[in-house]
Amino acid sequence: MTSRRQGNYIAISGGVGGAKLALGLSRVLAPDQLTIVANTGDDFDHLGFFISPDIDTVMYTLADLSNKELGWGLAGESWQFLEALERLGGEAWFRLGDRDLATHVMRTALLRQGATLSAATGQLCSALGIAHPVVPMSDDPVPTVVHTKDGDLGFQHYFVRDHCEPEVTGFEFKGIEAAHPAPAFADALAADELSAVIVCPSNPFVSVDPVLHLPGVMDAIHRARVPMIAVSPIVGGRAIKGPAAKMMAELGMPQTALAVAEHYVGRVDGFVLDDEDAGLESAVQDLGMETLVTNTIMTTLDDRVALAECTLDFARRIGTGNTK
């Protein structure tokens, strides 16, 4: 698909919600116009596998391999491995599907052979026929630790094993001070052609913050003088997917798109609100952000493409100072 649009874009994505907009953007922008940067704070070592859930979700979504019934994982997945593992007394709380396992085995083997996470991701994407670059936020490990009233938990232990039940008190991105943005992410941030950074509708605390808190990332965005646009993952006081709203309540924040915008103050220039939250628009503007109100619920592929188009138009208007 050739694009009638100009410029280059970075999309920052967590898992399912973010990947939907990343897919929309990939239908509107050519492969050399879009760099999709995936959060790797959720990555963890499990049963000897290096598992990178957000990279996988983005890859599977872009390759049209994602499981629409489950809302995560691969289409046509089966669970023979997991059943056999459970029988052997192995840890079965993290739902490793038979097909999905191949991704983890391949990535782990590549990393053991000395490949960076960027190189391993590139090889997997290439094998899956994904044209647009999917880039880990960093090749350095930056595991998210969830501080809870029950103690510290690795992200997947909090998210999957404990079903987000422990009450959250804060987050820590271990090792982030010494981590570097992955080379392709740094290059995209430094490129002359960069037009905007799009923060996909992902969890602000555990999907987006790890990326934006990487040393040098916000500086590079400011230096580039390009707008950063965030699409709210909270609509009508609910998280479309995942624990964002529950986390906000536990952190003493209102569970609203406005509170998400407040979280991004000083970082985000334009904020995309769902039609349902039109009433919050002027409050978001009062934070010093431009606003766009549109449908952000991405049920169909058309919804994803439409939101991508709107968001890119919005970014262009902010970039040219023509925000009407």
Place this chain on the structure above:
Amino acid sequence: MTSRRQGNYIAISGGVGGAKLALGLSRVLAPDQLTIVANTGDDFDHLGFFISPDIDTVMYTLADLSNKELGWGLAGESWQFLEALERLGGEAWFRLGDRDLATHVMRTALLRQGATLSAATGQLCSALGIAHPVVPMSDDPVPTVVHTKDGDLGFQHYFVRDHCEPEVTGFEFKGIEAAHPAPAFADALAADELSAVIVCPSNPFVSVDPVLHLPGVMDAIHRARVPMIAVSPIVGGRAIKGPAAKMMAELGMPQTALAVAEHYVGRVDGFVLDDEDAGLESAVQDLGMETLVTNTIMTTLDDRVALAECTLDFARRIGTGNTK
């Protein structure tokens, strides 16, 4: 099942053929009367997994989980992982089934946590409900290298990847000089109650020799003054399973049960020939071995139990010097 038999036995087994007799023996002897020692020369690291094919075949056979149609692997196996791996450009020549993979993942995780291969095998057997001890020949790696006219090959590369096609010139058991019999194997060899050692119908060169060549094993058998009985894996000039006959031809040996007996001269006291090879009996006796001629083709469970009974009776007769 309680046993009316006396004494303790060691069964030495490679893969499929050996495991059938090991199963028969397990139906005749109580768990505290039988130690099944599996060859680990075939073990290899593949895609980051520690794979122990003969241990697995013995375990799956004893747990009644083996795939009767394929003749190897697990019943009800599926191949979604392998298909996905192939799609990702991974090495798919070693047929890792979805269920089988759980065994490798579990074993590899246990070894990485510091367990010995003996301990990991014990844990897997326990999870599979296997009452009789299955013991690796050694906790030290002793990988078989197959010398061929095309160069040296790891055993699985020769056996599975290259379909036993390269012409064999010899074998090497790497590191065997420094390897020790696994503790439970050494204990069984040293036990006062030891009555006989049964060499199951497995490949003499790559399944049995690695076990018998381990430092101290033959000495211990001689010290124990118990008979060692071998069941021929060659019947009517053909290997029941696997490349034994082809190897014999390439090594310049006749492809006969007699040549197997010759290979075992000085080690084996009693040799079990199939009815089809009754004509070789006196030639085997001329090697200084006692002989038993019986049906050694184990198609049904009854065949396995019958061969186990005959072989144990034969061992007892040799042990008491009453070989009529």
